[in-house]
Amino acid sequence: xxxxxxxxxxxxxxxxxxxxxxxxxxxxxxxxxxxxxxxxxxxxxxxxxxxxxxxxxxxxxxxxxxxxxxxxxxxxxxxxxxxxxxxxxxxxxxxxxxxxxxxxxxxxxxxxxxxxxxxxxxxxxxxxxxxxxxxxxxxxxxxxxxxxxxxxxxxxxxxxxxxxxxxxxxxxxxxxxxxxxxxxxxxxxxxxxxxxxxxxxxxxxxxxxxxxxxxxxxxxxxxxxxxxxxxxxxxxxxxxxxxxxxxxxxxxxxxxxxxxxxxxxxxxxxxxxxxxxxxxxxxxxxxxxxxxxxxxxxxxxxxxxxxxxxxxxxxxxxxxxxxxxxxxxxxxxxxxxxxxxxxxxxxxxxxxxxxxxxxxxxxxxxx
Ligand SMILES: *Cc1c(COP(=O)(O)O)cnc(C)c1O
Numbered sequence: 001x002x003x004x005x006x007x008x009x010x011x012x013x014x015x016x017x018x019x020x021x022x023x024x025x026x027x028x029x030x031x032x033x034x035x036x037x038x039x040x041x042x043x044x045x046x047x048x049x050x051x052x053x054x055x056x057x058x059x060x061x062x063x064x065x066x067x068x069x070x071x072x073x074x075x076x077x078x079x080x081x082x083x084x085x086x087x088x089x090x091x092x093x094x095x096x097x098x099x100x101x102x103x104x105x106x107x108x109x110x111x112x113x114x115x116x117x118x119x120x121x122x123x124x125x126x127x128x129x130x131x132x133x134x135x136x137x138x139x140x141x142x143x144x145x146x147x148x149x150x151x152x153x154x155x156x157x158x159x160x161x162x163x164x165x166x167x168x169x170x171x172x173x174x175x176x177x178x179x180x181x182x183x184x185x186x187x188x189x190x191x192x193x194x195x196x197x198x199x200x201x202x203x204x205x206x207x208x209x210x211x212x213x214x215x216x217x218x219x220x221x222x223x224x225x226x227x228x229x230x231x232x233x234x235x236x237x238x239x240x241x242x243x244x245x246x247x248x249x250x251x252x253x254x255x256x257x258x259x260x261x262x263x264x265x266x267x268x269x270x271x272x273x274x275x276x277x278x279x280x281x282x283x284x285x286x287x288x289x290x291x292x293x294x295x296x297x298x299x300x301x302x303x304x305x306x307x308x309x310x311x312x313x314x315x316x317x318x319x320x321x322x323x324x325x326x327x328x329x330x331x332x333x334x335x336x337x338x339x340x341x342x343x344x345x346x347x348x349x350x351x352x353x354x355x356x357x358x359x360x361x362x363x364x365x366x367x
């Protein structure tokens with residue numbers, strides 16, 4: 001955000017006003033009402049657009065509000081293709097709300113881009129992607145999938161929450177819509193819920209701006225202010241998350257209590273080459289498996305001291321959880337088993353603390 005022109009304040013001012021005076025009869029100023037536009041929110045939206053390399057950014061009350069807005073681009077009778085490994089809240093919204101509104105929804109495993117060609121129908125309007133996925137860290141070839149969508153005139157959307165624009169820029173890879181839960185890495189301090197959308201095409205930006213106002217889902221100015229403050233340290237935090245997480249992943253890979261580590265920057269990851277091609281880093285979140293199943297998970301999760309037993313991710317503090325009983329419990333049991341979300345799987349969100357302290361905490365807590 002540019003320094004304030006009136007007083008030269010270096011930190012952008014926080015505009016809480018819901019309404020703005022007209023300059024004269026018939027002469028509105030740049031902003032008239034804060035649902036339609038707010039100077040503080042504008043500062044954050046411009047910053048998000050610049051980070052993702054788009055023409056316009058939009059800030060929303062939550063990540064789910066951003067998703068609701070993106071899905072409102074669809075009409076009854078349209079077809080939506082969704083990669084079958086996605087955030088639980090997105091799954092719930094798409095299956096229980098979007099589908100009820102008359103949008104036809106099909107799930108497909110899009111790890112082989114050819115699967116998308118088979119899933120497309122004449123009425124397909126959007127393809128919903130997430131990479132890396134949560135909690136198994138599977139990757140999608142965004143460039144190949146974006147190319148297929150463009151050739152067919154279908155909108156492509158990537159939930160880029162796990163990497164932030166620092167480590168992955170979907171629009172550069174030919175994707176139409178980059179979406180975020182800014183609650184996670186972009187704000188980074190676990191004190192705001194928020195969402196973001198960035199697009200490159202001005203006509204699409206017009207439609208999203210209309211929906212953001214019509215649906216009434218933008219982010220409140222105070223929360224925008226906090227997210228902007230978080231953004232100032234995004235590069236420092238993302239590098240620290242990446243370095244700490246990779247160091248712990250390499251160490252866990254050799255630990256006798258651990259049977260597997262799912263981390264795209266490890267050479268053992270089946271899509272490591274794709275990770276190196278489309279990502280500039282892997283962030284702080286990954287998962288691993290314990291040899292002793294549920295008992296080993298209980299042992300670990302009741303003994304960590306620095307790693308806090310909690311859901312969510314992307315904050316400066318380290319968190320640990322068992323997806324089986326926590327983040328993914330709303331997924332039917334047989335689906336969890338089929339995709340590999342079992343009792344032995346542990347997900348950690350590695351913060352920016354001293355990595356030796358984090359390693360020592362895991363070492364004393366592992367069975
Ligand atoms: C948390 C999350 C969301 C939802 O965002 P909220 O801010 O909690 O509404 C969407 N996608 C992903 C990948 C997330 O991690």
